[in-house]
Amino acid sequence: xxxxxxxxxxxxxxxxxxxxxxxxxxxxxxxxxxxxxxxxxxxxxxxxxxxxxxxxxxxxxxxxxxxxxxxxxxxxxxxxxxxxxxxxxxxxxxxxxxxxxxxxxxxxx
Amino acid sequence: xxxxxxxxxxxxxxxxxxxxxxxxxxxxxxxxxxxxxxxxxxxxxxxxxxxxxxxxxxxxxxxxxxxxxxxxxxxxxxxxxxxxxxxxxxxxxxxxxxxxxxxxxxxxxxx
Numbered sequence: 001x002x003x004x005x006x007x008x009x010x011x012x013x014x015x016x017x018x019x020x021x022x023x024x025x026x027x028x029x030x031x032x033x034x035x036x037x038x039x040x041x042x043x044x045x046x047x048x049x050x051x052x053x054x055x056x057x058x059x060x061x062x063x064x065x066x067x068x069x070x071x072x073x074x075x076x077x078x079x080x081x082x083x084x085x086x087x088x089x090x091x092x093x094x095x096x097x098x099x100x101x102x103x104x105x106x107x108x109x
Numbered sequence: 110x111x112x113x114x115x116x117x118x119x120x121x122x123x124x125x126x127x128x129x130x131x132x133x134x135x136x137x138x139x140x141x142x143x144x145x146x147x148x149x150x151x152x153x154x155x156x157x158x159x160x161x162x163x164x165x166x167x168x169x170x171x172x173x174x175x176x177x178x179x180x181x182x183x184x185x186x187x188x189x190x191x192x193x194x195x196x197x198x199x200x201x202x203x204x205x206x207x208x209x210x211x212x213x214x215x216x217x218x219x220x
Contacts, residue, residue, distance in 0.1 A: 033208050043153070043198065043210040059209075090152060096141055098200065098208060100152035 003027040006091050006101030013078070013085070013108050021076045021104045023091035032074040033098070036060060037088045046089075049074055078106065111136045115199060115211040122189050123219050130214045132199030133181040139201040142175055142182045145210070147196045156197075157184070189218045 004025040013019045025032065031050050035043040045058030049068040063082025068074055074093075078085045086108045091101040112135040122128050132142075143158035159166045159173045159182065166173050170189075175182040182201070186193055199211040 031208070035210075042212040045209060048208065092208070094208065096202075097143065097155045097158065098145070098153075100154070102152055 004091065004093050004099050004101045006089075006104050008104060009102060011104055011106045013106060015108055016080045018077055018079050019106065021078070021089055021091075021106070023074045023076065023101055024072055025074075025093040025099070026072060027093055027095075027099060028071070029093035029095050029099075030071070031094045032068070033092045033094070034058075034064070034066065034074070034076045035090045035092065037090060037103075039088075043090065046076065111139065111201065111209045113199065113201060113209055113211040115197075115214050117214060118212065119215045119217070121217045121219060124189060124191060126189055128184075128186045128189055128193070128216055128218075130184045130197055130199075130216070131181055132183065132201065132211050134199075134201040135180065136201065136203060137180065138203045139180075141202045142173065143200050143202070144171075144173060144184045145198045145200060147198065147213075149195070153198060186216075189216075191218050191220060194218045 007022045033048040034046040044060050046064050047066040049055035055066050055068050065077045089104045092098045114133045116131050140161040145153040146156045147153040157171050157173050159175050170187050172185040194217050196213045196215050198213050
């Protein structure tokens with residue numbers, strides 16, 4: 001559905017634990033992005049990657065890390081350094097138009 | 110980096126009326142001007158876009174107009190329907206250099 005897949009859909013994490021969110025696309029897009037969305041808020045850019053093995057920080061990169069070892073994959077790790085990680089996370093890829101995954105709702109318990 | 114603003118932040122219209130949302134941006138190099146719609150609990154999806162060599166584009170009830178000199182573009186929805194209720198985001202871009210979205214406009218269409 002849409003060529004970009006995020007997993008899992010819901011994720012619960014204990015405080016102090018790192019967790020990795022998966023994002024895979026089969027659209028052959030070079031560019032991939034991670035956004036955070038809090039309730040009733042907009043999309044804030046965490047990290048983006050224009051090409052394999054290269055990525056750039058967005059507006060709110062602190063407490064997050066990414067890798068881009070393959071064109072198809074752009075996983076996001078939410079580290080224990082992220083003070084308030086509970087949010088809805090959206091991955092996107094683009095050529096020009098952005099295609100979004102279904103999102104991962106992360107809750108810290 | 111790109112500074113993107115949207116006005117208004119919330120908009121309520123009666124069913125059948127028109128709605129207009131404006132997006133202003135700072136990067137004069139921007140050349141792609143899309144609008145995305147996000148329904149509650151769902152992912153954003155592209156509804157219309159325009160490139161810098163075009164001033165206006167229309168697709169049924171929705172249209173986008175661009176004023177590149179003034180660095181703003183607008184989304185126009187005519188004959189609004191309840192299913193148009195959603196949050197709308199603009200995302201002016203320069204060949205995918207930095208996909209920054211506007212803060213969003215929440216549109217409510219009242220029956």
